[in-house]
């Protein structure tokens with residue numbers, strides 16, 4: 253069993269509700285959804301956070317592309333959605349494997365707490 257939770261999900265060793273499965277990225281439902289749609293998009297390879305993934309521009313582009321694919325598949329592309337990469341302690345990142353939160357399906361306030 254891998255030490256990293258999201259590596260375990262990427263490997264199929266930890267169950268998750270998969271939304272989209274691509275060659276190098278994976279989208280699955282957040283276990284504690286904050287809105288009608290709350291999907292996490294990860295790279296299958298382990299990068300601790302957005303800052304480290306930024307060195308691989310093509311994979312970063314694939315991740316962002318899958319974010320929009322999720323929005324389309326979930327039917328929130330037209331109404332609007334929020335994409336969040338919590339990065340580091342002040343942002344409240346709790347899983348050290350890069351992930352985009354794709355959140356939508358209801359109006360949202362700004363700014364974050």
Ligand code: AMP
Nearest residue numbers: 268281282283284338344345346347348
């Ligand atoms: P963050 O706080 O930005 O690092 O986000 C981590 C997210 O992972 C949180 O929204 C959690 O609800 C979610 N999460 C934790 N464990 C699981 C799991 N086993 N399956 C799906 N989502 C999870």
